[in-house]
Amino acid sequence: MRTPSFRQWRPAAFAALALVALAACGRPTSTSSASDAASRVYVAPGEKDEFYAFFSGGFSGQVSVYGLPSGRHFKTIKVFSQDPETGYGYSEQTRAMLNTSYGNVPWDDSHHPELSQTAGVPDGRWLFINGNNTPRIARMDLTSMETAEIIEIPHSAGNHASPFVTENTEYTVAATRFSVPTPQRDVPIDTYRENFAGVLSFVKVDSSTGRMALAFQIRVPGYDYDLSSAGKGPSHGWVFFTSYNSEEASTLLEVNASQRDKDFVAAVNWKRAEACVAQGKGTREPARYAHNIVGPDHIARTEWGTSVTVITPMNCPGLAYFLPTPKSPHGANVDPTGELIAAGGKLATVIPVFSFRKMLAAIEANAVDTVIHGIPVLQYDAVLAGEVPEPGLGPLHTEFDGQGNGYTSMFVSSEVVKWSTTTFQVLDRIPAYYAIGHLMIPGGDSRKPWGKYLIALNKITKDRYLPTGPELTQSAQLIDITGERMQILLDFPTVGEPHYAQALPASLIQDRQLKIYDLAHNTDPWAARGESEAGITRRGRTVHVKMTAIRSHFMPDNIEGIQVGDSVFFHITNVEQDWDVPHGFAVTGINNAELLVMPGQTRSIVWVPTKPGVFPFYCTDFCSALHQEMQGYVRVSPRGSSVPLTANTTRR
Amino acid sequence: MTTRTRLLLALAALALTVTYVLPLWHIALEAPQYPEGLGLYISIDGVTGQNPHDLQSLNGLNHYIGMHKIVPEEIPELRFLPVAIGVLTALGLLAAAIGRRWALTTYAAVLVAGALAGLADFWWWGYRYGHELDPRAAIRVPGMTYQPPLIGSKQLLNITAHSWPASGGWILTIAVTVVVLLTYLAWRRPRPVTA
Numbered sequence: 001m002r003t004p005s006f007r008q009w010r011p012a013a014f015a016a017l018a019l020v021a022l023a024a025c026g027r028p029t030s031t032s033s034a035s036d037a038a039s040r041v042y043v044a045p046g047e048k049d050e051f052y053a054f055f056s057g058g059f060s061g062q063v064s065v066y067g068l069p070s071g072r073h074f075k076t077i078k079v080f081s082q083d084p085e086t087g088y089g090y091s092e093q094t095r096a097m098l099n100t101s102y103g104n105v106p107w108d109d110s111h112h113p114e115l116s117q118t119a120g121v122p123d124g125r126w127l128f129i130n131g132n133n134t135p136r137i138a139r140m141d142l143t144s145m146e147t148a149e150i151i152e153i154p155h156s157a158g159n160h161a162s163p164f165v166t167e168n169t170e171y172t173v174a175a176t177r178f179s180v181p182t183p184q185r186d187v188p189i190d191t192y193r194e195n196f197a198g199v200l201s202f203v204k205v206d207s208s209t210g211r212m213a214l215a216f217q218i219r220v221p222g223y224d225y226d227l228s229s230a231g232k233g234p235s236h237g238w239v240f241f242t243s244y245n246s247e248e249a250s251t252l253l254e255v256n257a258s259q260r261d262k263d264f265v266a267a268v269n270w271k272r273a274e275a276c277v278a279q280g281k282g283t284r285e286p287a288r289y290a291h292n293i294v295g296p297d298h299i300a301r302t303e304w305g306t307s308v309t310v311i312t313p314m315n316c317p318g319l320a321y322f323l324p325t326p327k328s329p330h331g332a333n334v335d336p337t338g339e340l341i342a343a344g345g346k347l348a349t350v351i352p353v354f355s356f357r358k359m360l361a362a363i364e365a366n367a368v369d370t371v372i373h374g375i376p377v378l379q380y381d382a383v384l385a386g387e388v389p390e391p392g393l394g395p396l397h398t399e400f401d402g403q404g405n406g407y408t409s410m411f412v413s414s415e416v417v418k419w420s421t422t423t424f425q426v427l428d429r430i431p432a433y434y435a436i437g438h439l440m441i442p443g444g445d446s447r448k449p450w451g452k453y454l455i456a457l458n459k460i461t462k463d464r465y466l467p468t469g470p471e472l473t474q475s476a477q478l479i480d481i482t483g484e485r486m487q488i489l490l491d492f493p494t495v496g497e498p499h500y501a502q503a504l505p506a507s508l509i510q511d512r513q514l515k516i517y518d519l520a521h522n523t524d525p526w527a528a529r530g531e532s533e534a535g536i537t538r539r540g541r542t543v544h545v546k547m548t549a550i551r552s553h554f555m556p557d558n559i560e561g562i563q564v565g566d567s568v569f570f571h572i573t574n575v576e577q578d579w580d581v582p583h584g585f586a587v588t589g590i591n592n593a594e595l596l597v598m599p600g601q602t603r604s605i606v607w608v609p610t611k612p613g614v615f616p617f618y619c620t621d622f623c624s625a626l627h628q629e630m631q632g633y634v635r636v637s638p639r640g641s642s643v644p645l646t647a648n649t650t651r652r
Numbered sequence: 653m654t655t656r657t658r659l660l661l662a663l664a665a666l667a668l669t670v671t672y673v674l675p676l677w678h679i680a681l682e683a684p685q686y687p688e689g690l691g692l693y694i695s696i697d698g699v700t701g702q703n704p705h706d707l708q709s710l711n712g713l714n715h716y717i718g719m720h721k722i723v724p725e726e727i728p729e730l731r732f733l734p735v736a737i738g739v740l741t742a743l744g745l746l747a748a749a750i751g752r753r754w755a756l757t758t759y760a761a762v763l764v765a766g767a768l769a770g771l772a773d774f775w776w777w778g779y780r781y782g783h784e785l786d787p788r789a790a791i792r793v794p795g796m797t798y799q800p801p802l803i804g805s806k807q808l809l810n811i812t813a814h815s816w817p818a819s820g821g822w823i824l825t826i827a828v829t830v831v832v833l834l835t836y837l838a839w840r841r842p843r844p845v846t847a
Binding site: 552 | 704
């Protein structure tokens with residue numbers, strides 16, 4: 001192995017020097033009076049927040065719902081991870097949600113929530129989020145705040161540049177962070193350059209139902225595709241993906257993928273892609289992938305995809321262009337006018353801002369440095385609108401306030417930098433505690449930002465909260481951006497790691513929230529829509545119990561004739577039609593999960609008793625004054641016992 | 653009867669028909685756990701929740717104190733009342749057509765008797781719901797009964813019940829009042845002397 005040369009270490013040395021310089025000239029933190037900040041985030045008891053915010057859970061695999069400006073946590077939406085608290089991913093109705101071509105994958109690493117948009121503005125219909133580990137995109141319904149659909153992305157590995165949507169949610173995109181052999185095959189890793197490729201996937205979203213479908217994939221050079229942002233207004237029809245590792249290294253990327261001065265932003269013309277697909281320029285390649293959909297009966301089922309249309313820039317000229325971008329870019333963010341694209345180079349000393357207009361002109365004038373696998377590399381100076389000089393260290397992500405300002409997170413120097421989208425000069429900076437990743441302004445990635453607040457999503461908290469052993473909380477910080485200077489108002493802990501977030505005014509969705517599921521429309525085959533439909537049946541060694549739950553009893557609540565080793569399916573229907581009255585269900589020794597059943601809903605869980613005896617079951621959600629009385633017994637007899645199968649399904 | 657009296661009588665009789673669409677009575681319940689409100693509308697042919705599932709929720713709550721389930725299909729009055737309203741409307745129009753004071757007076761008497769009978773019947777249902785409690789109910793408070801007020805407000809354990817006429821009930825009240833007033837005026841005015 002070669003000894004690393006000074007050339008290789010230069011960025012690190014530079015970073016250390018710059019850090020010292022910045023510390024020397026940094027301005028003192030502006031701290032408003034604590035009571036002033038407190039009054040601006042205070043939401044009095046019984047009052048409601050102004051914004052809903054949806055934070056990714058990172059390694060938790062879920063999405064959490066908060067109110068702004070209070071930072072109060074309302075709910076965690078179960079998406080990619082099993083949740084024994086509610087039975088999500090365990091119950092018969094939800095298990096299929098986690099199916100993939102790798103089998104049932106009961107967790108993931110969720111990174112980027114993305115609200116559906118109409119005319120470039122969040123419309124409050126759906127929320128998408130990517131599963132980074134086992135490439136997937138989930139869609140949540142914002143009236144139930146439940147996961148409605150998960151589609152797996154074949155040929156992809158590390159679905160990081162996802163699930164950003166186009167202006168009218170025509171597509172949600174998914175680009176691979178790790179290039180891999182596509183289709184997957186057994187090859188030596190050091191044949192990376194010959195055998196590895198990246199794919200940019202375009203998932204069509206049905207405009208009325210939200211249902212997703214894998215429309216096509218673009219096979220691109222084997223770089224690491226990191227983040228993306230769709231064009232809007234004049235740039236509608238394009239999506240911009242950042243990439244790093246244009247060195248195409250397959251080992252020790254922290255050094256080997258940091259060699260070149262510039263990597264690329266890939267500008268992809270998806271309308272051109274549609275045309276090429278329509279002209280039959282794509283090839284249909286076999287690819288098995290899971291598509292899990294919650295049906296009108298509220299039961300998730302898997303449909304298996306078997307192939308995907310793949311196009312390449314070689315056979316579809318005009319499909320993609322590379323914009324040279326300094327040093328391992330991370331975020332690529334289109335401003336509200338659709339004209340500017342800010343790219344954050346993790347190791348860069350400036351924030352390059354590209355001009356869409358100049359990009360079109362450069363394409364027209366053929367201002368091309370070189371062509372890589374059919375993708376013209378446009379000249380940096382020909383596409384540049386400006387560079388934000390001396391922004392700080394480690395620029396990652398940019399959001400906009402709609403007032404002509406960009407706000408960029410600086411991971412290494414741990415701060416938010418505000419800059420002008422006309423002069424490209426830094427206007428203000430404020431520290432983040434600590435190591436900010438993404439930042440988010442309500443609507444700050446759309447055509448019409450609501451502005452007002454900025455959320456810093458931080459990786460490290462160290463001394464900011466009461467310590468809790470080695471594992472500390474992750475954190476968000478609420479920053480007021482209404483004034484000339486940014487002002488920090490509030491720190492609040494988050495569930496899991498908040499990579500990215502989205503927010504929208506509460507008024508857009510709060511009145512559309514479901515209160516109950518309509519029992520009359522419950523079409524679950526095992527539903528008992530009333531106590532008269534409760535009952536028990538045996539099919540071989542499988543027993544089905546149709547059980548109702550209402551304050552404060554189960555029907556039936558005495559079951560006999562179960563034998564050791566039977567698979568006992570408890571199908572619990574909550575027959576309440578009253579707001580905020582869920583019932584729980586749990587039985588002694590159940591090996592998977594409890595159930596939490598919403599009014600009007602049916603959830604089913606299987607229990608395999610392992611020993612004879614009489615075992616209680618009970619409601620796990622304190623539902624009423626007589627909640628403690630909401631219980632029952634199952635008698636389990638030895639295998640082959642003659643105890644008849646009975647359940648008391650009539651009221652005594 | 654003057655033409656004006658006959659016209660007003662006919663209008664009052666026709667006004668009764670609004671009860672085919674508008675509810676007669678509203679019982680609203682206030683409880684700490686129901687910030688969104690809970691209540692029932694009583695109309696001539698049914699009992700419905702003020703929110704879509706209130707009747708079911710109320711029956712659910714009432715089972716704790718052992719109250720009978722309110723099942724509109726089992727209340728015979730709700731089948732009989734639509735017919736009665738139709739008959740009363742027809743009788744009013746007939747009285748207006750006859751145009752004689754005796755007709756008006758007879759009609760007023762029938763109408764008032766009908767209204768009083770209706771109120772008494774409503775009170776009787778409330779009495780039975782409030783008093784005929786399952787002795788095995790989970791919550792038994794010695795001496796406590798749960799009859800809702802006929803009109804006005806009353807505290808029943810954690811629930812405050814308000815009972816007032818609803819839009820149809822008010823229109824019905826006004827119609828009855830008009831007919832009674834017309835009768836009173838008809839008797840005060842001297843009879844036209846006939847030759």
